[in-house]
Amino acid sequence: MSNLTILAILAAAAVLAYLVGRYRSVQVSNGNTIPTHSRPSYHGAYLAIWTVIPALLLLTVWTAADNPVFEYFTAQQLPAAYHEQSDAQQSLTMNVVESIAEGLPHLTPREDEILRKARYGFVTNDTAREVLSENGVILGSAPEPYVIQAAIYLADLRATARLVLPAVCFLLAAGCFFWAYRNIAPALRARTYVERTMTAGLFAASTVAVLTTVGIVLSVLFETIHFFQLVPPQDYFFGTVWDPRFSAAGSGGSEGQFGLLPLLWGTMYISLVALLVAVPVGLFAAIYMSEYAGPKVRTIAKPLLEILAGIPTIVYGFFALVTFGPFMRDAGAAVGLDISASSVLTAGIVMGVMIIPFVSSLSDDIINAVPNSLREGSYGLGATQSETIKRVILPAALPGIVGAILLAASRAIGETMIVVLAAGIAANLTLNPFEQVTTITVKIVSQLTGDLEFNSPQTLVAFALGLTLFVITLGLNIYALYIVRKYREQYE
Template identity: 65%
Template sequence: MSTSLLFLIVIALGIVGWFLGNWRARASVGGKTSALHSRPGYYGAYVLLWTTLPAVFLIIVWNVLSPIAVSSLVTAKLPENIQNGPEQARALTMSTVRMIENGLSKLSPEDLDKTADPATDVKALLMSKGAPLAVTPEPFAVDAARYQLTLKNSSQLLLTLSSIGLAALGLAFALFQVSPKLRSRNAVETVALAGLLGCSMVAILTTLGIVLSMLFESIHFFSIVPIQNFLFGTVWDPRFSSAGSGSGGGGEFGLLPLLWGTLYISIVALLVAVPVGLFSAVYMSEYASRGVRMTAKPLLEILAGIPTIVYGFFALITFGPLLRDLGAHVGLSISATSVLTAGLIMGVMLIPFVSSLSDDIINAVPQSLREGSYGLGATQSETIKRVILPAALPGIVGAILLAASRAIGETMIVVLAAGIAPNLTLNPFEPVTTITVKIVSQLTGDLEFNSPQTLVAFALGLTLFVFTLALNIYALYIVRKYREQYE
């Protein structure tokens, strides 16, 4: 029985338990629900939780640990020279065993019995059943695959019996516990609170896992390349080496050209997005009629729904050549892929992030502040400049921060509109590249994972994380400073 079907059966038993718990609670007081400690629905939920949670936990743990145990047992069946041999040879053998096992799972019991005969051509048999193999398997690999298939089938059967039995046991136990004095509401709400806490921990643990994975690999990288050469180097030339060549050394991994390219393009993009977006928000919230606002805001927000690869193609095919031709007419040498091209296109992409959020924040400013300003004789423009925008400043800073984070993390527009050349230049008409682009390029291709050319991607990722974290901390400082002024 498949795991998904097993989940459905357990959930179905839980639903049955909910109805039985509800019915038993009502029956225990002769239908007078006011005599119950909790509402009848809580008793049903109590039975449902006891029926499903232990069984679901068992299924999850079993599916996590079972493949490890099966792999360990199958590996122990391999010949001694493979068990004690290189890790790569053992991994290749286990991969072949899994391929054979996938093919054997499609055979009928009669055909499966044939594979036990050493004279049987297993490759031809599997091919005749629509499960071709790329290699001719060794007899020991076929035996290991048969053993692995047997273990998996036995494990799945045992899991099915155990989980359904545990669900039935939980159902019976919970029904036995149902009584007028049972504090089912307290128990159910405790489980709900634990579930909410678990959901909140997912984000924290995910962030922690990402940071630790980057940190450990970055430490490995800095054991090969000195950290001062990475942080203060002005040349990026990783000198790629193919996997297995053993020439993983060499290369220069200066961060400054990539960091400067990231900041330069982001600054140009924000110089476009922040004024346009903020002025658009002020107009839509304070000056525009209801009809104009209901039309203009959705049209602006369409920009946020356009895929970034489309912006990149537009910059590469249309906007970049247009800038180059315009520059040629006025005597400027502008590259089709440049900081200016990427920054302007990215700024257009970021306009809805600033305008839409700022519009909502400005509309959230209490109307009493406006009326008080008008009552003191201020004009509408003075009210906007001296009252509304300062009051909405924390939210506007958050919108700008969101746009900045989006700009720093952008990849596709930079690849197509700014190029991949790591230049340390002040000229906005020349191509540059960013940290995110190089992270992708360093992890793409046939490279050894323990080479500095690959490990540098984790150091770049950690640098980007620290940079954005510092940006967030500064933004929180600004928000708190001005929020205290208006609360």
């Protein structure tokens, strides 16, 4: 019985338990539920919780633990020869055992017979191999009798588990049901129990965010450590050449070079161009909307500008690829400049437009938060509106604006689809904005698309790059949020 079926049956049991509990509650109070501690529906929920939750916990723990436990038992079955092998060989053998065990349930009784004979040597190993390959289990070599023995043992364990798990689950559910059923009484504080369970559930939901962060850090960190076992960290952090070489790894001279610096430079350069576009435009737009524009213009212009941030980045990427890039190239050719269609400038400008709203919206809020007394004081001294903005409001709002710019910078650094389509793939260390550079995110994508092998530095480097990206953006975000929050407190 599959886990999904068990879940479905448990769900049905929960509904049933709820109805039974409600009925029982009315019954034990002889129809007068007013003096009971909890409403009948709470008794129902109480019974449903007791029926389902313990069984569900058991199911979760079992599902998480069964494979390692079974493999441990199977390993105990294997002869001493297995335990003397190296770790790599052990895991290879275990994989063979695993794939045979997975194929076993698909065999016909006759074929099963052949395999069972093979483990005692009555049938040759090659016959066993043939039988298996007919059923979709392709093996590199004929399996040893002890491997077949172990596989049969593992398959039997699994078959038993498939029977035992539902039985245990349903027994547990039934037992808890009857225990809780007997507890139902007018004085039972069912509502308190139910509410406590719900609070625990809500708390668990709120920890998912933390678990996600932990998951990101751990998953990326483990693979990065793997990577640094293959490539020394100093070659990664201070290397100036990016040349991962997808060809066969391990043959001495042909190993790739994984220098971070060209990618980091490309990322920073494109982000810088993006900020050079987004900061003036976003800031002036914010100033205009908060200081000059009337409410009508404001209610129309602000959401329109924010559409820029809502357009999927793939759309910007496509636009840069087929419209803006060729336009820049032709415009450059017209004035005698050699601009590559996927230059720093192309990617940077399009990305800059994307992050305009990140600068403008937050700056707008921040400028609006500057107290009016400062404005009026400045007007009273005879300053014009622009002088007030330049000399009074902007300095007062500066920390907040810096925070907004940092947030926008972190967006630009982590942006992927625009640069994948619009920036180059060659990792150049160049100052020329008309040439191609590449970024960290582009390389993460290109290292991880296609067939993956999780032990080559070519793949693992993507996780090192991911960690680098995560650390940079996290640092920027934390600092920016800190600035913005501190600034808000200043005027509150």
